[in-house]
Amino acid sequence: MQKIKLGILGGGGDSLIGVLHRVASFINDNYELTGAVFNPNWEENIGFAEELGIPTNRIYKDFDTLIEEELKLPKEERIQVCSILTPNFLHFPMAKKLMENGFHVICEKPMTNTYEEAKILADLQREKGVVFGLTHTYTGYPMVRQMRHMIANGELGKIQKVDVRYYQGWINPIIHDKEKRSSIWRLDPEKAGISCCMGDIGTHAFNMVEYTTGLRVEKLLADLNYLYEDNKMDIDGNIMLHIEGGVRGILRSSQIATGEENGLAIAIYGSKKALKWEQENPNRLKVMSDSEPMQIYTPGHAYLSEFSLDGTKLPPGHPEGIFDSMANIYLGVARAIRNQNPRSGEYPTVIDGVRGLNFIESAVKSQKDGNVWVELDKQD
Numbered sequence: 001m002q003k004i005k006l007g008i009l010g011g012g013g014d015s016l017i018g019v020l021h022r023v024a025s026f027i028n029d030n031y032e033l034t035g036a037v038f039n040p041n042w043e044e045n046i047g048f049a050e051e052l053g054i055p056t057n058r059i060y061k062d063f064d065t066l067i068e069e070e071l072k073l074p075k076e077e078r079i080q081v082c083s084i085l086t087p088n089f090l091h092f093p094m095a096k097k098l099m100e101n102g103f104h105v106i107c108e109k110p111m112t113n114t115y116e117e118a119k120i121l122a123d124l125q126r127e128k129g130v131v132f133g134l135t136h137t138y139t140g141y142p143m144v145r146q147m148r149h150m151i152a153n154g155e156l157g158k159i160q161k162v163d164v165r166y167y168q169g170w171i172n173p174i175i176h177d178k179e180k181r182s183s184i185w186r187l188d189p190e191k192a193g194i195s196c197c198m199g200d201i202g203t204h205a206f207n208m209v210e211y212t213t214g215l216r217v218e219k220l221l222a223d224l225n226y227l228y229e230d231n232k233m234d235i236d237g238n239i240m241l242h243i244e245g246g247v248r249g250i251l252r253s254s255q256i257a258t259g260e261e262n263g264l265a266i267a268i269y270g271s272k273k274a275l276k277w278e279q280e281n282p283n284r285l286k287v288m289s290d291s292e293p294m295q296i297y298t299p300g301h302a303y304l305s306e307f308s309l310d311g312t313k314l315p316p317g318h319p320e321g322i323f324d325s326m327a328n329i330y331l332g333v334a335r336a337i338r339n340q341n342p343r344s345g346e347y348p349t350v351i352d353g354v355r356g357l358n359f360i361e362s363a364v365k366s367q368k369d370g371n372v373w374v375e376l377d378k379q380d
């Protein structure tokens with residue numbers, strides 16, 4: 001089968017997330033890296049392409065040139081899908097122009113800087129009929145897919161309580177130094193949007209709640225923490241959630257949880273069973289009930305759902321991890337581009353992006369209005 005021609009925007013040698021996308025796109029043999037703007041600085045941009053050993057004739061000086069030059073090529077030679085891996089404020093203009101010109105999009109979260117922009121992208125995606133994948137990376141883990149399957153299958157009974165937390169500590173050594181805290185884009189509202197902690201990682205936690213339970217968050221009450229007056233961006237917070245069907249939830253997220261690494265964890269308690277999963281130990285899903293000892297499900301076994309098994313490439317006991325999880329999202333997008341009808345949940349969509357921005361803005365509004373309940377929209 002012909003490989004899908006992939007373009008990459010951002011994700012240069014200096015970036016955090018670039019390598020995850022490049023490797024993920026390669027894993028299931030669906031994509032070929034065809035063109036890129038890895039970096040706004042030309043020397044670094046072309047230097048990185050040379051370092052990767054990829055042809056440099058389609059490394060462009062900037063995003064507008066990429067679009068202009070690619071459109072001059074016959075359709076069968078053109079980049080088909082672009083991954084947007086830049087700081088947040090560039091996601092919207094890039095995704096918009098890509099879709100307007102008929103390209104499919106893979107976009108990092110948060111999808112845009114504002115809720116308004118997110119809704120514009122959703123309308124455009126519907127109008128153009130292009131594929132839009134949002135890389136909420138953790139949805140690609142086999143055991144997360146198993147959670148979604150078991151809950152949809154009613155195995156937990158009625159969902160009663162959801163507890164999600166996402167704790168990191170990396171901002172702690174930065175936040176206490178005035179110069180340092182003004183030097184990173186994640187703490188600059190122009191570049192990151194109105195929230196740091198909830199925008200950067202709270203949005204993953206929020207997505208996990210809706211992705212695994214299949215239930216919408218209806219309203220929230222946030223208590224966000226900024227630590228310093230000159231810091232405009234939350235770096236920690238606790239949010240109470242009211243989820244449809246009368247379910248209560250709590251979302252805790254922090255970037256000043258000293259010593260924490262990438263501590264995303266979710267527990268979902270139903271009337272019959274409960275599930276517990278942790279990102280730092282992603283191949284162990286705890287299944288709990290009142291009547292039996294706790295069970296631990298692991299990937300690749302016949303007792304798992306087809307959806308979960310589809311996300312595993314090796315026999316049980318061969319640990320797969322975050323590269324494979326992202327690769328599963330790339331696989332879902334590839335199936336959608338090829339009209340192979342991927343299952344719901346194989347890749348997060350533009351609607352997850354809209355929900356994410358609705359969450360972020362509601363959380364900040366709740367805080368600014370004096371820690372009050374704020375209703376989320378019911379869009380779909």
Ligand SMILES: NC(=O)c1ccc[n+]([C@@H]2O[C@H](COP(=O)([O-])OP(=O)(O)OC[C@H]3O[C@@H](n4cnc5c(N)ncnc54)[C@H](O)[C@@H]3O)[C@@H](O)[C@H]2O)c1
Binds near residue numbers: 037038135
């Ligand atoms: N899915 C996840 O779990 C996850 C994890 C980390 C980051 N992210 C998201 O990925 C995005 C990038 O984050 P990061 O930590 O890699 O950032 P980063 O600052 O480490 O890297 C950003 C990259 O974009 C490049 N860039 C900046 N402006 C550009 C432009 N105009 N044209 C082309 N390239 C440009 C930079 O040179 C750099 O290579 C953010 O939106 C972030 O929220 C997602």
